[in-house]
Amino acid sequence: MSTDTMLTIKDFQDGLKKAKEGIKKKPGLMKSTPGFFDMLSTYVDRIANAKEDGRLVATHGTQQPLEIFEAMDVQGVFNEFWGGVGDMIRLESVPQALAVSASTGTPGEVCSFFRNMDGLMHAGKWPRTDMFLYASSVCDNVKAFHTLGRRYNIPSFGLERSYQPYTAHAMEHWKNEYKRLIAFLEEQTGKKMDYDRLKEVVALSYRLTELHLEIDKLVATVPCPLSPECYSGTLLAIRLLPGTQKAVDFMTELRDELKERVEKGIGVIENERFRVMWTSFTPFFDPTLQKFMQDKYGAVSVCDMLSHWRGDAKWMLDPDDPLGNLAYRTLLAPGNCQYSSAVDVATNLADKARRFKVDAAVFNNNWGCKTGAAYGTIVKDELMRLVKVPSLIVHCDVLDHTFISRAEIESQMDSFFEMIEASKTYEERRAVA
Amino acid sequence: MNAPLNTLNALNEMQRLTSPFPESVAVKEWKATGRYVIGWFNPYIPEEIIHAAGMLPFEVTGDNEPVQMHGAEAHIYTNSCSKIRTCWQMVLDGKYSFLDGYASSHMCDQDMRLFELMAYYKKLPYMRLTYAPRKRDEAGVQLYLKDLEVFRSTLSEFLICRIPDQHIGDSIKVYNRSRELMQQLYELRKRDRPPVTGAEALEVSKAAVRMPRERFNELMEQLLDEIKRTGREIKKARRLMVIGSDLHNSTLMAALESKDAVVVVDEMDIGIRRASGQVDTELPPMEALARYYLMGRPVDKHNWNSDPRLELIGMLADQYKVDGVVSELVRFCTYDGWDKFDVKKQMQERDIPILELDLEYGHPGGAQMRIRAEAFMEMLEARAG
Numbered sequence: 001m002s003t004d005t006m007l008t009i010k011d012f013q014d015g016l017k018k019a020k021e022g023i024k025k026k027p028g029l030m031k032s033t034p035g036f037f038d039m040l041s042t043y044v045d046r047i048a049n050a051k052e053d054g055r056l057v058a059t060h061g062t063q064q065p066l067e068i069f070e071a072m073d074v075q076g077v078f079n080e081f082w083g084g085v086g087d088m089i090r091l092e093s094v095p096q097a098l099a100v101s102a103s104t105g106t107p108g109e110v111c112s113f114f115r116n117m118d119g120l121m122h123a124g125k126w127p128r129t130d131m132f133l134y135a136s137s138v139c140d141n142v143k144a145f146h147t148l149g150r151r152y153n154i155p156s157f158g159l160e161r162s163y164q165p166y167t168a169h170a171m172e173h174w175k176n177e178y179k180r181l182i183a184f185l186e187e188q189t190g191k192k193m194d195y196d197r198l199k200e201v202v203a204l205s206y207r208l209t210e211l212h213l214e215i216d217k218l219v220a221t222v223p224c225p226l227s228p229e230c231y232s233g234t235l236l237a238i239r240l241l242p243g244t245q246k247a248v249d250f251m252t253e254l255r256d257e258l259k260e261r262v263e264k265g266i267g268v269i270e271n272e273r274f275r276v277m278w279t280s281f282t283p284f285f286d287p288t289l290q291k292f293m294q295d296k297y298g299a300v301s302v303c304d305m306l307s308h309w310r311g312d313a314k315w316m317l318d319p320d321d322p323l324g325n326l327a328y329r330t331l332l333a334p335g336n337c338q339y340s341s342a343v344d345v346a347t348n349l350a351d352k353a354r355r356f357k358v359d360a361a362v363f364n365n366n367w368g369c370k371t372g373a374a375y376g377t378i379v380k381d382e383l384m385r386l387v388k389v390p391s392l393i394v395h396c397d398v399l400d401h402t403f404i405s406r407a408e409i410e411s412q413m414d415s416f417f418e419m420i421e422a423s424k425t426y427e428e429r430r431a432v433a
Numbered sequence: 434m435n436a437p438l439n440t441l442n443a444l445n446e447m448q449r450l451t452s453p454f455p456e457s458v459a460v461k462e463w464k465a466t467g468r469y470v471i472g473w474f475n476p477y478i479p480e481e482i483i484h485a486a487g488m489l490p491f492e493v494t495g496d497n498e499p500v501q502m503h504g505a506e507a508h509i510y511t512n513s514c515s516k517i518r519t520c521w522q523m524v525l526d527g528k529y530s531f532l533d534g535y536a537s538s539h540m541c542d543q544d545m546r547l548f549e550l551m552a553y554y555k556k557l558p559y560m561r562l563t564y565a566p567r568k569r570d571e572a573g574v575q576l577y578l579k580d581l582e583v584f585r586s587t588l589s590e591f592l593i594c595r596i597p598d599q600h601i602g603d604s605i606k607v608y609n610r611s612r613e614l615m616q617q618l619y620e621l622r623k624r625d626r627p628p629v630t631g632a633e634a635l636e637v638s639k640a641a642v643r644m645p646r647e648r649f650n651e652l653m654e655q656l657l658d659e660i661k662r663t664g665r666e667i668k669k670a671r672r673l674m675v676i677g678s679d680l681h682n683s684t685l686m687a688a689l690e691s692k693d694a695v696v697v698v699d700e701m702d703i704g705i706r707r708a709s710g711q712v713d714t715e716l717p718p719m720e721a722l723a724r725y726y727l728m729g730r731p732v733d734k735h736n737w738n739s740d741p742r743l744e745l746i747g748m749l750a751d752q753y754k755v756d757g758v759v760s761e762l763v764r765f766c767t768y769d770g771w772d773k774f775d776v777k778k779q780m781q782e783r784d785i786p787i788l789e790l791d792l793e794y795g796h797p798g799g800a801q802m803r804i805r806a807e808a809f810m811e812m813l814e815a816r817a818g
Contacts, residue, residue, distance in 0.1 A: 107762075163562060
């Protein structure tokens, strides 16, 4: 089986550098765009150089306390990033990796974030990994880390979180899980945790949250000032490099540029017709879809389920208790609501719909996602009930562009936006705006 | 040609009491006395707590007939487990309207979402979701124990009467007796000529969670006595083990046994795990339940570390002298999906042939399945040679 198009870490490095240079020459983009790609390049370079820098590498899933990794000089490789950004670099890599995964016996029905990792590992193209780290938030697929650990003799550690995370005993358990994680990391690295350093990292991470909340307020402005190229900037800053100056610098630059655009009344497009919320994830499988929607329908992406904090996210409860802060942070963290009840997800999304003045919602029903497959309808019904926002359901794969054709998506979107524009609710909302 | 098997009167009585499914004779008799029935969904809900409250615990499942989907897929998309969709369709069809409450645990994402759909669209007077820890360690026991205490408290509030430790202790004894009796039946299936077929054993296991447990225990004792008295034997040449997703479809099991083979053991939550171990009666009852349900039964697919599950499958294959393994996976089960590769590898290392069947839950053994099963039996016969 061919593995020619499957991405290596060198391909990631080269692709991101090339994209950064290309963007500098492209007119009309936000000034922060090169900074965004520079941040991604820094992340990938840190992984590539980890060994010579004396750092161990942990491949991990979502909802991890990366601040702990950072304070212990452990470099993370976020498996979902690898798939999503891989699609930005070379769209053909994922389908080939999925085919390799299938050849090992992994069913095609599990999540392709994990199947992509499975395929790349099998082909020897995944970054060198010293350990696997994962958590019961956000889905059952994290079992893959233990399975692959057994297969490749890589040690693993999983963090367990209760279904009702806000009870006192669940919070205490979660904080203790972080202590157990630190013990595991100390064993793997041979180093002791420096808690003073952890406090500094946590403080930087909190600064990132503050900037993120400021950015959200700016993005909520009509017209929306944020471009599709930079749309994922906040998500990736907090998911890849929390607790680092690099992420703070990028978010500061982005915040300043958005502020300037808002003050001058500059929107990402001249005629903003629809403000769109992605109620599961943005279309990683088709990196040009958001720009296409903007150009064809005047539909701008303003928010999504994965990228925003719960409430005002004041998670720094006690600067001298970094683990307590991090435990609380995780409960408020973007995307964490997906692990909660469907009604909680829907309530969160309704709150976002109000804050970001949303006209339309798109639910990407990821073929391999079992948390999503049974809450889409509740989200759809609650959004209509609470904020009168209609939803389009797109049956897709989170990474694999071959699962559904662009033509089919366009056809669904044509009807969807026509329907919205003809609706009384839309007319009323626009009249108020 | 095998001689017709003599009838097991106790099994017949179990089937009579649990028919029609799900609102059966047993359920109607129970409800006629004004008592509650609480549906439960997966094996991390200790039935003992419901039993101690004077309520009938009833496992929410499908059964031997496929359920026609006409509405469930509007709420649960087709890329999800068909067991969940089946149960949801049955709820939509009013088949479970006799339930007064529903308790489930977050053993998997899909269990969790089924609970939420019920809470949102078909709310029952009592509903509770707990968490089923993925790690088997002391921290997990403590987390689970606290969740179970909340479960007991909320159920007590529903009952308007505290469920005392003593009642839970009494219920533990009843359920321990069931496990002991079911384990005896498993032991008999180790014989060269087991006394029951896999399909019959599945019917027994289903009956346990669909009728008052004291009555079930009486019938189990009668069943074991009948087997002893009659010397009943299944004369089939090939011995099979079924592993994977929970099956509630005895017809499918019977289809596997339609050739010269008998299912002598399984690795299902509904099967051998239900019969395994004992709750420690020396410990405080709630702690004993937490320890048993989390640590006292064989590791299942939802545990992150499935190494012991793989060992269990291998050990059962040896103990029951199986000739072949049928790995049946209900499609879209994430856990089974990630274990599949290593299960197959382990069986290959043990030189035990394995038949992998990807199924839709509740569907009968269709032609395709039969053809594959027949080919598998032929291969087993050729090996035996």
